Amino acid sequence: MPVTTINGRGIHVDDEGFLTVYDEWDEDLGKALAAQIGIDMTDAHWKVIRFLREDFATQFETATTRRVETVGGVPTKEQFKLFPKKPQKKMAYIAGLPKPRGCV
Amino acid sequence: MKRLLVLGGGTAGTMVVNKLRPRLPRDDWKITIVDTDNVHYYQPGFLFIPFGIYRPDEVVRPRKRFLPSGVDLLLGAVDRVLPDENRVLLADGKDLPYDYLVIASGTAPHPEETPGMQDEEWRQSVHEFYTLEGATALAEKLQSWEGGRLVVHIVEMPIKCPVAPLEFTFLADAFFTEQGMRDRVEITYVTPLDGAFTKPVASKYLGNMLADRKIVLESDFMIESVDPERRVLVSYDEREIPFDLLVTVPLNKGADFIGRSGLGDELNYVPVDKETLLSKRYDNIFAVGDAADIPTSKAGSVAHFEMDLFPDNFLRHIHGLQMTQKFDGHANCFIETGHGKGLLIDFNYEVEPLPGKFPLPGIGPFSLLKETEMNHWGKVLFRWMYWNVLLPGKELPLPALLSMAGKDTEDLP
């Protein structure tokens, strides 16, 4: 499992850079991860990321775009505005969660 | 008298009662299965109807024919489950108490969930083949279609039989070639996934097969709406794909009663333990087949492999013993590729589809991830097997759990 350094801290990531250890994440790190993919975090962004973190803690799975809409209350259209092009992947990346499992 | 109630008499529900009836003493257990009607569909056959390969009457049989004696079939729509009271209410007011409940209500297409899809172009230039009605309407359309832009499309994952839209695309390519009009048809395959399929090795292989057939792949496409007037698909990131004929797989969702009963996730699938299929919240409710939220394909083959393990677990569970059989998500799908050939994939929760031979290493007769005529015959024979072997719950000479023997692992990263 590769280890990378962000903000002077060693963290575990998978081949594509998604964090693999839930507890290695905090909001500072989230901000740094967002910056790496060109996203400047606002309150609207944090609302989504915090939902993803809390949801994962009980579901052990990264919420899908649909779940962020129906359970988290953020419409898909807005997710696309906040995290352009590939919201599902970008949200997971910033929230330090596994890439949403490719639905089988 | 104990009561086992099964909701849904499709592939999985039918197998459940066929497997359990002989193992639950008739003096102690009453078994009832509920479905809305008495028509059992062989859904894999829907794929072939648009191309005139199967006729509609070849894919329907009365449900009753596949149910053993000692099982009551009750016709009616489930309105809701009251899991804290161990009761099920039907829309006609019937009230069914249970000791154990097995939810087998599958998943179904919901075109009304995508704005514009079911408007004036529905069944005109906008089609689907996930229902018998839709497949039949599409057959009629294809008979007189003169060509243009054909767009094959998936709204959102998961869908049942995730390979079916790819198969439709390959069969369409073959169909138009045989009709001598392939040069008048532009085919585009539109998916919310980042490639042709979900798992890397198969995705690459199937992606190449699309390219070889001059089919354009449009990936990462999350649809927002269909514009029926301009005949375009519009995505959330404002891409547009024009069509003359759209064949879509609408959003697939579990039964509404699951949502109404508070038993489902955001797509009305029942959260269960992925190894035992027992509800995560209720100790006397199981969900089997497409109705469950397990992370494997929604497919008849999965329901079949589940049923090799489920009956033992069920019997142990009702006797207060720990369930010992662990389902691994095994799925096995034949993929029609046109011109009398087919492909086979075999995978589970952990192992992605790989090349090789199945079920006997080195021998087959089926080849994994490779187009052969034998694989096509496997699919053709499957219809006979479905009615005569699978539904009645007879044994198939296939292992329930995935085996690595016969698989080539060199393509793995």
Ligand SMILES: Cc1cc2nc3c(=O)[nH]c(=O)nc-3n(C[C@H](O)[C@H](O)[C@H](O)COP(=O)(O)OP(=O)(O)OC[C@H]3O[C@@H](n4cnc5c(N)ncnc54)[C@H](O)[C@@H]3O)c2cc1C
């Ligand atoms: C076009 C197509 C091609 C396919 N090809 C393949 C293939 O090649 N190989 C393969 O393995 N699988 C294939 N499948 C998938 C396969 O058909 C399903 O995965 C399988 O039928 C699932 O079984 P099930 O019992 O979970 O659901 P179903 O067989 O769909 O049964 C669910 C039952 O529940 C009933 N029900 C739902 N709601 C209610 C209610 N409120 N009240 C009462 N009853 C209700 C329904 O009437 C239905 O009879 C294909 C599916 C389609 C659509």
